[in-house]
Amino acid sequence: MSNAEAVAKKFRERDIFGRWLLSFPALFVIFIAAVGPLFVMLLYSFMVKGDYGDVKYWQFSGDGWFSVFFQRDIFDDTVSVADAHLLILWRSIRLAAMTTVLTLFFGFPTAYFIATRPEGKRELWLFLITIPFWTNILIRTFAIQETIRNEGVFNTVLMKLGIISSPIQIMFTDTAVLLGMVYVYLPLMVLPVYASLEKLDFRLVEAGYDLYAPRLQVLWRIILPLTKPGIIAGSILVFIPAIGAYVTPRVLGGGKNMMLGNLIELQFGQGRNWPLGAALSITLMIIVTVALLFYVRNASKSGAGHGH
Amino acid sequence: MASVASAIDARGVSKVFRGAGQDEVRALDHVSVAIRENEFFTLLGPSGCGKTTLLRLIAGFDFPTEGEILLYGDDIAMLPPYKRPVNTVFQNYALFPHMTVAQNIGFGLEMLGKPKDEIAGRVAEMLRLVRMEELKDRRTSQISGGQQQRVALARALAPRPKVLLLDEPLSALDYKLRKDMQIELKRLQHETGITFIFVTHDQEEALTMSDRIAVMSKGRILQIGSPRDIYERPAERFVANFIGETNMLKGKLGKVSKDLADVTLHAGPKLKATVPETLPASGEVTVVIRPEHARIAPGGKTAGLLKGELENIVFFGTDTHFHVKLNDGSPFIVRQQNASSEAPGLSIGSQVSIAVAENSARVLKD
Ligand SMILES: Nc1ncnc2c1ncn2[C@@H]1O[C@H](COP(=O)(O)OP(=O)(O)OP(=O)(O)O)[C@@H](O)[C@H]1O
Ligand SMILES: [Mg+2]
Numbered sequence: 001m002s003n004a005e006a007v008a009k010k011f012r013e014r015d016i017f018g019r020w021l022l023s024f025p026a027l028f029v030i031f032i033a034a035v036g037p038l039f040v041m042l043l044y045s046f047m048v049k050g051d052y053g054d055v056k057y058w059q060f061s062g063d064g065w066f067s068v069f070f071q072r073d074i075f076d077d078t079v080s081v082a083d084a085h086l087l088i089l090w091r092s093i094r095l096a097a098m099t100t101v102l103t104l105f106f107g108f109p110t111a112y113f114i115a116t117r118p119e120g121k122r123e124l125w126l127f128l129i130t131i132p133f134w135t136n137i138l139i140r141t142f143a144i145q146e147t148i149r150n151e152g153v154f155n156t157v158l159m160k161l162g163i164i165s166s167p168i169q170i171m172f173t174d175t176a177v178l179l180g181m182v183y184v185y186l187p188l189m190v191l192p193v194y195a196s197l198e199k200l201d202f203r204l205v206e207a208g209y210d211l212y213a214p215r216l217q218v219l220w221r222i223i224l225p226l227t228k229p230g231i232i233a234g235s236i237l238v239f240i241p242a243i244g245a246y247v248t249p250r251v252l253g254g255g256k257n258m259m260l261g262n263l264i265e266l267q268f269g270q271g272r273n274w275p276l277g278a279a280l281s282i283t284l285m286i287i288v289t290v291a292l293l294f295y296v297r298n299a300s301k302s303g304a305g306h307g308h
Numbered sequence: 309m310a311s312v313a314s315a316i317d318a319r320g321v322s323k324v325f326r327g328a329g330q331d332e333v334r335a336l337d338h339v340s341v342a343i344r345e346n347e348f349f350t351l352l353g354p355s356g357c358g359k360t361t362l363l364r365l366i367a368g369f370d371f372p373t374e375g376e377i378l379l380y381g382d383d384i385a386m387l388p389p390y391k392r393p394v395n396t397v398f399q400n401y402a403l404f405p406h407m408t409v410a411q412n413i414g415f416g417l418e419m420l421g422k423p424k425d426e427i428a429g430r431v432a433e434m435l436r437l438v439r440m441e442e443l444k445d446r447r448t449s450q451i452s453g454g455q456q457q458r459v460a461l462a463r464a465l466a467p468r469p470k471v472l473l474l475d476e477p478l479s480a481l482d483y484k485l486r487k488d489m490q491i492e493l494k495r496l497q498h499e500t501g502i503t504f505i506f507v508t509h510d511q512e513e514a515l516t517m518s519d520r521i522a523v524m525s526k527g528r529i530l531q532i533g534s535p536r537d538i539y540e541r542p543a544e545r546f547v548a549n550f551i552g553e554t555n556m557l558k559g560k561l562g563k564v565s566k567d568l569a570d571v572t573l574h575a576g577p578k579l580k581a582t583v584p585e586t587l588p589a590s591g592e593v594t595v596v597i598r599p600e601h602a603r604i605a606p607g608g609k610t611a612g613l614l615k616g617e618l619e620n621i622v623f624f625g626t627d628t629h630f631h632v633k634l635n636d637g638s639p640f641i642v643r644q645q646n647a648s649s650e651a652p653g654l655s656i657g658s659q660v661s662i663a664v665a666e667n668s669a670r671v672l673k674d
Contacts, residue, residue, distance in 0.1 A: 206369050207402040209389040211416035212467065221415075225406045 038285075045278035053272040064275025068283055085263070085280075092260040093287065095174060096243035099181040100189075103238050104231065106182070107189035111230075112223075114190075115197035122198075129190050137184060141251045144180050145171065148252075172254040180248040185241065189234040196230025197223075232299050239295075240288055260284050313381035314342040315471055315503040316366060321375035323361050323527075335361040337527040338375070343471075343505060348497050350506045352514040353524030354550070359507045360399070362524075363473045366505065367396050379470065390419070395464035399475040401456045403448040409459050410435065410444040416467035434462040437496065454485045461496065471503045478513065490517055511551045515539060523547045540598075543584050543673050548596045555597045555640050561587075561671070569671055571595050575614055575634040581669035594672045599643035601668035604630050604660050606653065614662040616640065618654055632660060 045064045047055040071082040114125040132140060147153050148170040155167035170176050200223065208218040224231070246261035253259070258266075260280065267277030323336040335358045343349045351359045364370045366377060368389035377385045384392055395416065403412050413434050417427045435441045438458040443451055448459060457477060464472055477493075478486045494517055497504045508514050514521050515535040522532045523546075531543045542548035548556070562570030564583060571593060572578045581595050604618075616634040623646075630642040642662060654660060 201402070203398060203400065203402040204404060206389070207396070207398060207404070208415075209369070210367060210394075210396045211463070212390045212419040213415070214390050214419075217419060222404060 041278045041281055045275050045282055047275055049273050049275050051272075053268070053274060055274050061275070064273070064279040067273070067276045068279045088258050088260060088263050089283075089287075091174065091257070092243050092284075093291075095178055095181065095249075095259065096239050096245075098178055099185060099242040100235050100239045102178070102182045103186050103189035104193075104235065107186055107234065108193055108231075110186075111190045111194040111197050114194055115200070116202075126191075126194065129187050132184075133187060137247050138251070140184060141180055141248055144176075144183060145251055148176060148179065171252065172256060174253070174257055176252040177245075177249045177257055177259070180252045181242050181245055184248060185238045188237040188241075192233035192237060193227060193230040196227040196233075200226055228299060232296060235295065236292060239291065243288060243291075244284055313378070315345045315347070315380060316341075316343040316505065317378040317381075318342075318362070318366075319376050319378070321362070321365060321372045321377060323358070323365060323370065324373045334527050336365070336372075339527070339529050340375075341522055341529055341532060343503060345503055346501055348494070348504045348506065348517060348519045350508060350514045350518035350521045351524055352508055352511060352521050352550075354509055357524040358527040359509075359524060360475055361527075363396070363475050363505065363507055366471070367394055367473055368392050393467075393470040395467060395469040395472055397460045397464045397472065397474040397477045399477070399479065401460040401477075403456055403459055403463070405447070405449055408445050408447060409440060409451065412448060412459055413462045413466050415463065420467060430466055434466045437465070437499070438462045438492075453480055454489065457481060457489060458492075461493075465496070465500060465502070468500075469502060471505060474504060474506045476507050476509070478508070479510075486513075493517065515551070523550060525550075540668075541582065541584070541670055542596060545594060545672050548670075548672065553599050553641060553643075555599060555602070556672075557595050557597065557634075557638060557640075559593055559595055561591050561593045568667070571669070571671065573614070575616075575636040575638060575640075577613060579664055579669055580667060581671045582667060583671045584673045586673060587671070595669045596672060597640075597664055597669045599629065599641040600627075601665040602640070602642045603663045603665075604632070604642040604644065604654065605663070606658060606660060614640065614664070616660060616662070618656055618658050618660045621654070621656060630654070630660070632662065 044055055046060050046062065047057065048059040048061045048063065050056055067082065068085060069082055070079050072079055110129070114122050114129070117125060145152075149155075150167040150169065150171065154170070155164070158164045159167065170179075204222055204226065205218055208222045213221060243259075244261045245259055246265060249257055249259040249262055253262075260283075264277050264280045264284070267273045267280065271277070318339055318341050321336055321339045322334065325333040325335055327333065337358075339358075339362060351362060353359055361370070365372050365385075368384070368387060368391075372385055375385075376383050379392070379394070404415065407415070410431050414427045414431045417430055422430075431444075432441075435444050438461055440455060440458055440462065443455060448456060451459070457480075460477070474493075478489050481489060490513060493504075493506075506514075506517065515538075518535055520532060520534055521538050522529045523538060524530065525546050531538060531547050533541075538547060539551055542551060542554075545556070548554050557573050557575055559571040559573040562572060562578070564570075564587065567582055568580050569583045569587075570578060571581050573595065579595075602614075614632075614634055616632040618630060619633050620631040622629040622631070625646075627643050627645045630644070632640045632642065634640050640662060
């Protein structure tokens with residue numbers, strides 16, 4: 001082996017070692033913070049529940065998973081579908097989907113507005129959009145409660161104006177939860193959509209106008225397909241936390257309008273059924289994964305995406 | 309001129325862009341131009357002179373600050389771009405990246421609500437016209453610059469606009485492709501019979517392709533005329549300088565009869581030069597002489613000729629340029645074809661005399 005080769009080999013070896021060292025933070029995060037806890041949850045979901053919470057370690061049973069979908073009558077042991085769970089599941093999916101659609105509906109024009117401001121002024125608008133982030137989500141949610149409750153600003157003003165004679169019940173309805181979630185998650189839609197609108201070549205928009213496309217057609221045929229990556233990213237960023245939302249349904253929905261997050265919390269708290277809680281958590285993850293796969297595949301098919 | 313309406317008639321059009329604060333840019337300054345039907349009309353001028361701005365006003369992307377724009381006699385200044393029978397070939401092509409070549413070409417027709425089979429037929433016809441049939445299902449990101457250029461052309465021609473606007477469509481192409489596309493463009497204009505308004509800052513391109521040229525500078529149109537007009541009878545110093553290589557000599561204006569004037573050049577001889585309609589007031593004038601209208605010969609004896617010292621010889625393949633320093637110090641270039649057997653045996657540093665072809669000199673307006 002020549003000297004040069006030996007040096008090269010040494011460098012290669014050091015290089016490989018160095019690369020592993022540099023990957024350490026990433027590997028740490030992936031295994032300790034993501035895969036690990038997931039594995040623990042999976043394990044818990046198959047164990048026997050403890051009498052006062054926790055689980056009986058290394059005693060396995062399918063009870064946790066069974067009770068996600070079915071319930072056993074306490075008296076006669078008959079098995080029936082756990083419709084309370086399914087109802088909550090369905091509500092979670094529905095509210096999360098509606099939140100995504102509504103944030104897109106309000107967020108897209110907002111992002112478009114910001115992206116079409118003169119270059120130096122966009123930062124200010126973006127900054128304004130992110131202001132609510134500075135406040136704790138609980139406080140923001142209580143602020144909404146103050147606004148929409150029966151004695152709140154909204155109802156008081158309407159009644160003073162004589163538009164309604166008795167307050168509209170908004171609190172503790174799905175509408176309240178939806179309103180709260182749209183408000184809280186709106187910036188998560190605006191920011192990624194803005195990012196792709198900002199990259200949009202507005203000469204393409206002019207080309208659209210030039211080729212006889214009126215405004216709506218330009219939006220539909222040119223702007224939307226070209227900003228799809230941002231729309232997909234925004235939808236994902238909104239849908240995932242929305243379907244697992246905890247604070248908003250708790251404060252605005254009350255006990256009757258639970259979502260999955262609240263149900264899971266219940267199992268780890270008062271319910272003392274950790275295996276069920278763990279199984280529900282994993283169910284939630286599966287729903288999210290399936291929904292995302294479905295959504296991303298459809299989104300990229302319909303617009304026929306564009307290559308790079 | 310009176311009865312037949314022009315395809316495009318811009319009357320006293322100005323465009324002022326207001327920046328932040330007080331500064332404003334007058335991109336167009338009372339521009340008036342009438343463009344005839346079926347004409348290949350070129351806007352020629354240096355960067356920033358307002359060419360794109362004028363096109364954008366005609367296309368409807370911007371509105372004039374002052375003045376009106378007529379399309380076949382109708383004021384269109386306030387019509388949105390999607391209601392104007394005018395299409396644009398953009399400088400960067402602006403093809404839709406999420407559509408195929410064929411979808412790009414069919415887009416305008418689709419937006420006009422044409423039936424499907426008519427669109428298909430016209431797209432096929434356009435693909436043939438620009439010779440892009442095999443690539444019709446390609447993404448626009450998967451074709452070369454020249455091909456993109458042709459798709460952009462086909463896309464703009466497909467809806468059969470009354471006027472086609474082309475904003476430096478060839479500037480991104482290499483020399484050879486550019487030459488090919490110049491011919492192609494002329495052919496397309498001829499075959500479709502559509503009025504072309506073509507923007508370029510390349511004077512050679514303008515001269516070879518246009519029926520008429522408008523030379524612009526700083527938001528104003530300085531001269532409108534046929535390529536020959538502009539080249540041989542430039543009205544102003546800027547035009548003479550911008551179009552082709554030229555020699556400018558100072559002299560004293562003598563007797564003027566009709567469109568010919570006697571000018572005594574400071575460099576020596578007296579010659580006859582054509583004059584513009586409005587003559588300069590002072591006796592001091594500038595005369596332009598194109599390099600190919602002069603002939604060079606060795607020796608400085610002959611009377612009545614420009615004399616000087618040969619400083620450089622540049623060989624150009626088809627012709628040769630002789631750079632001469634005249635006796636009064638001003639530079640002068642002579643261009644002579646190489647084919648002519650009379651290759652003058654000249655050496656750098658030698659004394660030469662220059663003869664100017666009759667009536668080829670021109671007095672400038674300013
Ligand atoms: N939107 C705008 N805001 C402010 N000034 C502008 C705007 N558009 C153009 N201008 C200015 O107007 C003048 C003319 O611009 P224009 O784009 O028409 O030039 P051009 O002749 O097309 O140049 P080029 O050959 O470089 O394309 C320039 O000084 C330019 O800076
Ligand atoms: Mg331009």
